[in-house]
Amino acid sequence: MAKTVRETIKDITKHHLLEKKSMCFGQCLTAVGWVGGTLPELYEEDGMVEVTTADVANGGFVVGAALKGIRPIYVVRYQGFQWYNAPIIINYACKSKEIWGIPCPIFVRSIAMEGAIGPVAGSSHHSLFQRMPGSKIISPMTPDEFDFAYKEFMKDDDVYYVSEHRRSYDNSEELKNVIQQDADFTLFPISITRFDAEKARLILKEQGYKINIIHQLWIKPFLFKKEWREALNSSKHGGMVLDDDYEEGAASSIAHSMMIDSEKKVYTFGLEHRTAGFHPDVDNLPPSPESIAERVKSIINK
Amino acid sequence: MKDFRLEVFKKASLCRNFENILYEKVQEKLIKFPVYLSAGQEFIASTIAEKISELKISPDIFIQHRGHSTYLAFGGSIDQLIDEMLGRKTGCALGMGGSASIQCKEKNIFGHDGLMGNQVPIGVGACFASKCPTIVFVGDSAAEEDYCLSAIGWASTKKLPILFVVEDNNLSILTEKKVRRNWEMHDVAQGMHVKSFNISDDPLEINEHLQNVFDYPILLNINTVRKYWHAGAGTDGDNFDRYEKELSYFGDAGIEIDKFNKNLVLEAWQRQLEKQ
Structure with missing residues (x-):
């Protein structure tokens, strides 16, 4: 095992x-x-x-x-x-x-x-x-x-x-990038959002969308690899950095670096800019697979 | 046998002359960043350095700003200190440290980054990892930082071979201690089961309290009088001056030592300035 x-x-x-x-x-x-x-x-x-x-x-x-x-x-x-x-x-x-x-x-x-x-x-x-x-x-x-x-x-x-x-901590599987020709969109997930990004990709696949996933292991220094840039540039509607920190931090910084060095818009999706409470109704959680899928569709269909 | 008090005076004389001449350089605006002069407080580091020299050990030393005297008393290079004041890469902190963040690798003196008092937990952590003799210098104001107090407590819990030296000049810039707190460091440390003493900067009194140094954690709250402003070129007034007292005690011999060190410092400045 x-x-x-x-x-x-x-x-x-x-x-x-x-x-x-x-x-x-x-x-x-x-x-x-x-x-x-x-x-x-x-x-x-x-x-x-x-x-x-x-x-x-x-x-x-x-x-x-x-x-x-x-x-x-x-x-x-x-x-x-x-x-x-x-x-x-x-x-x-x-x-x-x-x-x-x-x-x-x-x-x-x-x-x-x-x-x-x-x-x-x-x-x-x-x-x-x-x-x-x-x-x-x-x-x-x-x-x-x-x-x-x-x-x-x-x-x-x-x-x-x-x-x-x-x-x-229970994970024993390695996470692989998914890079496809002529994808609709590319996700760049960080930390725990990497697992839910994969679920979101499958949801969107069932609905006919072609989504890349490029996992972000390093947050700093951020190195925008050539194959990532090419995947982003060939994505019809750009990309999105996912994070379980507030969007205004690492996610925005990485998205900015990507946009400077590519021809596409890169969006961010992380914690909402509000304080988390304890009850589920007022918590502030990382993006769920469903919310990621919805956000991607809203960008694609804009 | 060496005369302990005289040896301390020799070290203190070097420190005092360095600071007096540096004061002039600051007035002349040769130095373009805040300078924290330790004149008036030099007998603390000088006495402890002389004691360490007698013990023939090389402790790790953690300092803060106003640390020129500690650096010099423990044998740091005067040329490298001058170069540091001039912002040169050949300075003791590679020209990055200015007056506040000096270091000396050869003498195990670690630099300070500017967060007041953080040399206390850092020194405690280093001592915990090495279990080697360690000295931490801290001002009476920086010692109020919460992390200093908890670090002293942990050093006590772990029974570390560490000496905390609170250089108590009663001032935080110009705010007196009585305005800031109604407690004393030695009382707090005593409450944490650290052997603690409230003493003057008389070399003989300091030495008396160093008899069991590094056998267990000790804190010395040493009352002293700062000669110059918190930073820059100004004086705090005609206060008690330990240096004048010791100079007078040693008479002609003291005057000779003072002259010798003044020339030594002037020559060092000349030598370093000619390098430009």
Whole structure:
């Protein structure tokens, strides 16, 4: 049976602590559940370090550990908590190489979830890191992608913001691009929207629409590959970047880069620009397959 | 055997002369960014540096702005510090750090990015990872940052070999401590089970409180008097000056040391300016 994302993260963490002799920091790591089953059952003597509830200081502890060359993993269980955890990572670790010539690599595992979790903890917040120099942002949703993210980090000396999503943890399948001649439209989904983009594609296929899907693993740096540009240019009605962060962040930035470098319009579809409540009636969720399909049709039939 | 107080004075004299001459350069507008002078506070770093030298260890050192004296007292290159003031790539922070974000790799002095007080959690994290002696310098104002307080608490929980040095000049720019808070750092740290002391910047008093340094977390709240403004070229007035007191104590020997260091700094400036 193929390995899931959950098992992949767990194995990588175990390897990082026991083989690489590094450390993994975070709050409530050893609590029931071991962060969605993504952590091996190890303790402080093995490098699994429970930190305080003081998020801002915790970010600083990890930066200090990184300065000592241990390449720590830092687990932030809800991406919204980055508003407290990010300041010292963004302002020190991400700038250290440029100001002082001292790299400060950290593997920041930032975990999104959705539904009934309220205005702070819901969905992704990778745009928070995007606007500052010195970080790389990657959003792996498959076992191979997570393995790739870790290996890239280990040969690099930058801060890696790894935008995870709990809904991907059971996934054991790789996600493939779908690029067709003379497509009607191209979707560029990020994070958890990648799964629903595929469902939306099938809905639209049944209705006679030909839709490309080009999965976005890297959020920053964004590299617009030649085959992606060609697929977009040959799409009759342009494309759309899907995200589970607010549209005004990474999605808009990537769409802008695509439009500058292509002949087509690129739209965005992410969280609505409003606060999420807890009840389903007032939640603010990533685009569903049905809503993606409707949005695509409204653009095509404009 | 070396005279501890005299050795401290030699270090402090270098720091004071560097800052006095830098003050002139700022007045002459040779330097075009905010400069945070540490004159008046130099006996803190000088005393601790001398103690560290006696112990023959090389701790990691985390500093903030107003850190020129720490840099020099612990042996940072004066030429590289001057180059940094001149924005050169040969500066101690590659010309990027200005006055506030200096570093010295050779002496394990880590630079600061400008978020007040974040060197406290960073220093604690480094100490946790290395378990090696670590010193964190912080001003009485930056120490109020919430993440400083929680970091001191975690260092206590983990029983780290760390020394927190609060350089307490009573001022946040010009706002006095009594306006900002009704508590003291040493009381708070004591509450977190960190051995804490509220002392003056008298070298002998500081040294007395360094006897068990790095055996467990220690916090020294050291009362001191800033000579120059928060930033730029101005003086805070005719306040108590530890340097004058020590200079007077050492008499002619002190004057000779002062002259020697003044010339050393002037020559260094001349040498570096001629490089242009």
